[in-house]
Amino acid sequence: MAKKTLSEMSFLDHLEELRWLLVRSTIAVVILAIAIFFVADFIFDQIVFGPTRVDFVTYRFFCDASHYLGFADTICIEELPFTIQNTSMEGQVNVFVWMCITAGFILGFPYILYEIWRFISPALYEHERKYAKVFIFSASVLFFTGVLFGYFVIVPMSVNFLASFSISDVVKNDIDLGSYISMVKTSVLAGGIFFEMPVIIYLLTKIGLVSPTFLQNTRKYAVIIVLIISAIVTPPDVVSQITVAVPMLLIYEISILISKIVYKNQLKEQNG
Incomplete structure (x- = not known):
């Protein structure tokens, strides 16, 4: 049976x-999650719990940077005074399953984008459908870049700040396993989704929900929000805050530029 056209679909x-x-996206994620099962030891020991060790690459980078900038050992991480513990009977099983699913979702993101493109492509013009590969590649690169930003920047800075913060010497930081994993997943996925902003702004501008003027007028609020976020998730030093804030502000400016290009092209088509 021939596939229905967009106008024929109810x-x-x-x-x-x-x-x-x-359904297809879920099956893809589950298959990848099962594949992750066979390398779970490496995923947990080297990746998930990597930021809990003082020799993690981000900590070493900031220590080297502090020496280069003449700050001596002011931002070197010599100790992370906390332990991770499991406090529920099924805690480690739940963490294992959901981390496999999360990893499956991250690895399967390009395929999910492909499925989304297949779903929306009937509503696009013929010349717009030719950009499928560009859309999937660009969105995938942005997502993976955001995931890496979340993992190598947001997570270790959050771990360092939260593990070192103490209201009293009486209180010891014994972090619940679920709490730590939730922080890692949230930071990584939030980074990936935030870096999708240029693609999201492109689509919203195309359908008329966002304009360059709106983005420019809200820039000052975006700057304030980004600075607040960077201040919350980083230690109280300028280098760490700049490291988090600059990429996020750059993504916002790129989104404005993309919105301008789309808006100008739409005006040319209307006037032409």
Whole structure:
């Protein structure tokens, strides 16, 4: 049976397409999660719990940077005074399963983008459908860059600050396993999603929900929000805060530029 065109599809047909998108994407994530199972020891020991060790690459980088900038050992990490403990019977099983699923989602993100493109492509013009590879590649690169930013910047800075913060010497930091894993997952996925902003702004500008003027007018609020976030997740030193804030502000400025290009192209098409 020939596939229905967009004009022939009813609302229920669209829901059916969306359902199969979710089914295929879920199957892909589950398959990748099962594959992660076979390298779980490496994933947990070297990646998930990497930021809990003082020899983690980010800590060494900042220590070397502090020496280079003449700050001596002011931002060198010599100790992370906390331990991670499991306080529930099924805690480690839940963490194991959900970390495999999270890793499967991250690795399967390009395929999920492909499925999303298949779903929205019938609503696009013929010349716009030719950009499928560019869309999937660009969005994937941005997502993986954001994931790496979250893992190598946000996570270790959060670990360092939260592990070192103490209201009293009486209180010892014995961090719950679920709390630590939640912080890692949130930081990594939030980084990936935030770095998708240029793609999201592109799509929102295309459909008329966002304009360059709106983004420019809200720039000052975006700067304040980014500075607050960087101050919260980093130790109280300028180098760490700049390291977090600059990439986020750069992504916002790139989004404004993309919105301008899309908006100008739309005006040319309307006037042409």
